Amino acid sequence: MPTIVVDVMPKPELLDPQGKAVAGALNRTGHSLVTGVRQGKRFEITVDGPVDEAVRAEIRTIAEEILSNSVIEDVVAIDFGDAELAADETTEA
Amino acid sequence: MRVGVITFPGSLDDRDAQRAVRLAGAEPVALWHGSHDLEGVDALILPGGFSYGDYLRCGAIASLSPIMTEVVDAANRGMPVLGICNGFQMLAEAHLLEGGLIRNDHGSFICRDQVLRVENASTDWTAEFEAGEQITIPLKNGEGGFIADDETLDRLEGDGRVAFRYVDVNPNGSLRDIAGITNARGNVVGLMPHPEHAVEPGFGPDTAAAMRSGVDGLRFFTSVIQRTLAAA
Numbered sequence: 001m002p003t004i005v006v007d008v009m010p011k012p013e014l015l016d017p018q019g020k021a022v023a024g025a026l027n028r029t030g031h032s033l034v035t036g037v038r039q040g041k042r043f044e045i046t047v048d049g050p051v052d053e054a055v056r057a058e059i060r061t062i063a064e065e066i067l068s069n070s071v072i073e074d075v076v077a078i079d080f081g082d083a084e085l086a087a088d089e090t091t092e093a
Numbered sequence: 094m095r096v097g098v099i100t101f102p103g104s105l106d107d108r109d110a111q112r113a114v115r116l117a118g119a120e121p122v123a124l125w126h127g128s129h130d131l132e133g134v135d136a137l138i139l140p141g142g143f144s145y146g147d148y149l150r151c152g153a154i155a156s157l158s159p160i161m162t163e164v165v166d167a168a169n170r171g172m173p174v175l176g177i178c179n180g181f182q183m184l185a186e187a188h189l190l191e192g193g194l195i196r197n198d199h200g201s202f203i204c205r206d207q208v209l210r211v212e213n214a215s216t217d218w219t220a221e222f223e224a225g226e227q228i229t230i231p232l233k234n235g236e237g238g239f240i241a242d243d244e245t246l247d248r249l250e251g252d253g254r255v256a257f258r259y260v261d262v263n264p265n266g267s268l269r270d271i272a273g274i275t276n277a278r279g280n281v282v283g284l285m286p287h288p289e290h291a292v293e294p295g296f297g298p299d300t301a302a303a304m305r306s307g308v309d310g311l312r313f314f315t316s317v318i319q320r321t322l323a324a325a
Contacts, residue, residue: 010195015198017195017198018196020200067149069150069186071185071192071193072193072195072240
């Protein structure tokens, strides 16, 4: 069963309180090399059958409209299992 | 006058919203997220809570509930819809209101009696306030930071669609101190603080007059009753 991976991150210009809290904890525990952390989400989606163009189009729609909220987040990558980096494709929408 | 209050899995303040409707003089109608039936109500409230455990994003999964199809249709026809806290997050996720809500900038849940300034006193849910009036109602959220891009914020402010602004303290990092907004028509309003928790003496915020005597939230509900009766 093919697995498709969708990565979603908070928009770079927005404050990411989760990442900031993680960075603070790392610094407090002596990891002074860390200057910043941003935290996002990774979705692993399994589908039946071959990942053809119709599947790719539907997954891109799901990623843009449901898995992310374009007001606060960006879909930064979709890996369809063939190492395709789809950042350029997802920004078309 | 019948006001529907929709219960989602994880709603917390649905009973409080029903009680507020009753105290304001209307009949509350309990509605269920899994239904497609608004049961002929005249107005709708999406209550606070943690629907679906805030999974994916706050309000995101609830905004895809069966009943939301009818909520969006009713809102677009002009039915008054109020989203409180998690309900505000659902309205944003359903694109009935602009902007989004993210984790509080300080990273902690916050619960306090919050002073707000009523910026727009002409919506269906604020008509009984005076523009510029300051009110105090409880606020309790972990993800109440209102954000939008500068263009959207400028448009919201220019069109008078900022309904409420935080006064004295910005409790969650909301841009431009925005606590609540309205759609262009003024029938859909969302805010993070909780008017339904300030509707009955003895159970509201403290005031200068007496402990727990604050009832500033009641006028949200009397506003929509007056508007609906006036339109009938």
